Amino acid sequence: xxxxxxxxxxxxxxxxxxxxxxxxxxxxxxxxxxxxxxxxxxxxxxxxxxxxxxxxxxxxxxxxxxxxxxxxxxxxxxxxxxxxxxxxxxxxxxxxxxxxxxxxxxxxxxxxxxxxxxxxxxxxxxxxxxxxxxxxxxxxxxxxxxxxxxxxxxxxxxxxxxxxxxxxxxxxxxxxxxxxxxxxxxxxxxxxxxxxxxxxxxxxxxxxxxxxxxxxxxxxxxxxxxxxxxxxxxxxxxxxxxxxxxxxxxxxxxxxxxxxxxxxxxxxxxxxxxxxxxxxxxxxxxxxxxxxxxxxxxxxxxxxxxxxxxx
Numbered sequence: 369x370x371x372x373x374x375x376x377x378x379x380x381x382x383x384x385x386x387x388x389x390x391x392x393x394x395x396x397x398x399x400x401x402x403x404x405x406x407x408x409x410x411x412x413x414x415x416x417x418x419x420x421x422x423x424x425x426x427x428x429x430x431x432x433x434x435x436x437x438x439x440x441x442x443x444x445x446x447x448x449x450x451x452x453x454x455x456x457x458x459x460x461x462x463x464x465x466x467x468x469x470x471x472x473x474x475x476x477x478x479x480x481x482x483x484x485x486x487x488x489x490x491x492x493x494x495x496x497x498x499x500x501x502x503x504x505x506x507x508x509x510x511x512x513x514x515x516x517x518x519x520x521x522x523x524x525x526x527x528x529x530x531x532x533x534x535x536x537x538x539x540x541x542x543x544x545x546x547x548x549x550x551x552x553x554x555x556x557x558x559x560x561x562x563x564x565x566x567x568x569x570x571x572x573x574x575x576x577x578x579x580x581x582x583x584x585x586x587x588x589x590x591x592x593x594x595x596x597x598x599x600x601x602x603x604x605x606x607x608x609x610x611x612x613x614x615x616x617x618x619x620x621x622x623x624x625x626x627x628x629x630x631x632x633x634x635x636x637x638x639x640x641x642x643x644x645x646x647x648x649x650x651x652x653x654x655x656x657x658x659x660x661x662x663x664x665x666x667x668x669x670x671x672x673x674x675x676x677x678x679x
Contacts, residue, residue, distance in 0.1 A: 371499045372423040372624055376492065376513060378411020378505030379429045379444075379451075380461030381436040382609070390468035405436075406651060407443040409461055410527060411505040413610050413650045417617025417639065419449045420653040423624065426450040428492045430485060430509060432459030452491050458482050471605035471644055485509040496522055500624060503527075503616070506541050514544040518570070523547070527616055530554040533561035543569030547623070549616055552578040559593050562586040573629055577615055577640070583633045596630055599637035602662060603645040610650050614643035618659055638663045 386401045407416075415427040427444065431437040431453050437460040444451040464476040486509055496502050502517055504510050504526045517524050525547035531538045532554040542548060548571045552558045555576070562574040563586065572588045582597040618639035622632035639654045642662070646652040654662075 369426075370424070371426050371495060372501065373414075373418045373425050373620055374492075374495045374499045374502045375411045375415045375418075375425065375427045376487070376496075376502060376504045377429050377507035377510040378409050378414070378461075379407070379427060379431060379440045379453075380409030380412065380463060381439055382406050382408025382463045382465050384465045384467060384607070384609075387466045387468060390466060390472060390474055392466060405439065407440055408463055408465070408610075408650065409505075410529070410613050411503075411507075412440065412444070413613025413653075414503050414505075414527075414616050414620075415444070415449055415451075416447065416650045417614050417653040418620060419447065420655050421617060421621045421659060422656050423621060426452065426495050428452040428487060428495060430454055430456045430487065430507075431461075432456060432480070434459050436460035436462060452495065454488050454491055456480075456482070456485060458485075465609055467607050467609065471608045473607070473609045475609070479507070481508050486512060496520065501525065501620060503620065504541065504545065506538060508537075511540050514540060518544065525549065525616070525620065527612065529612070531561075533564070543571075546570055546572055548574045549612075549619075550574070550576055551612060552576050552581070552584075558584060559586070562593065575619065575629075575633065575636075577612060577636075583615070583637065585629050585633060587629065594630065596633040596637065599634075599641040599662070601641050601645060605644050606647040608644045611640040611643040613650065614653060615640040617653065621656075621659070635659060635663055 384404050415425050419425045433455045458480040461480050462478045465473050467473045502522050502524045524545045526541040526545040528538050528550040530551045530553040542565050548565050558576045565574050574586045576584045585594045615636035619632045619636040622635045642654040
């Protein structure tokens with residue numbers, strides 16, 4: 369089997385709590401709507417998003433022999449996403465998401481990491497050999513695959529999320545991938561960090577998402593950072609969690625079709641906006657018809673809606 373995208377790491381379960389305000393004011397008790405457990409985390413989002421767009425996808429990961437691991441397996445199986453896993457005693461990654469009335473969220477992340485964790489070779493090696501693209505989540509056990517992926521010459525990407533440009537944990541990923549995504553949320557000067565990634569790493573392109581401000585692209589050898597505006601919302605904001613993963617999925621879809629970076633970012637913006645209008649992290653990713661229809665249809669006209677997008 370030749371895969372369009374292999375996603376390494378990053379599955380888990382989100383416990384979503386819809387709260388009356390963020391930051392949540394102190395009180396002994398807040399009465400909230402039903403608390404929901406759903407598939408979550410970044411690797412799940414990219415795999416599900418790419419699959420919904422018609423790409424051949426496999427996700428490989430370490431999970432627990434626990435109810436959360438069963439939820440991840442069952443969700444992916446029900447949607448036809450191929451999943452290879454190995455069981456670790458630390459259990460399945462979890463997040464508690466506090467989502468405010470405007471759809472913005474705060475994530476409390478439990479990585480369930482342990483020193484020395486490794487993906488078994490038989491789990492990932494057949495998948496990455498010949499893959500058109502490998503997306504590496506910033507789980508610590510994914511780090512050991514980076515030299516092997518370089519040796520194989522497989523195109524790679526990673527998402528640094530809200531990296532501040534200084535934390536050493538992210539540097540291996542930042543300087544080893546061919547395509548680097550990150551958010552402006554933790555950056556005082558995104559262009560400086562983007563230029564540093566290009567100068568010190570392997571990336572030919574760095575993409576920085578900035579919510580309602582759109583996204584910014586810096587290509588290797590380019591003098592200027594290019595801007596792509598956010599997409600208008602197709603409906604009211606329900607939950608912005610997962611919008612960044614939706615952006616990455618659609619960007620990879622465009623890249624594998626040979627589209628220029630600006631058009632890939634345009635698709636990413638549409639997919640991210642779609643995710644913001646869906647309740648849950650990865651419940652309803654945009655399919656190919658929805659993505660292309662909104663990217664090139666009348667709803668994309670300026671002023672069609674308030675922009676909101678992934679960070």
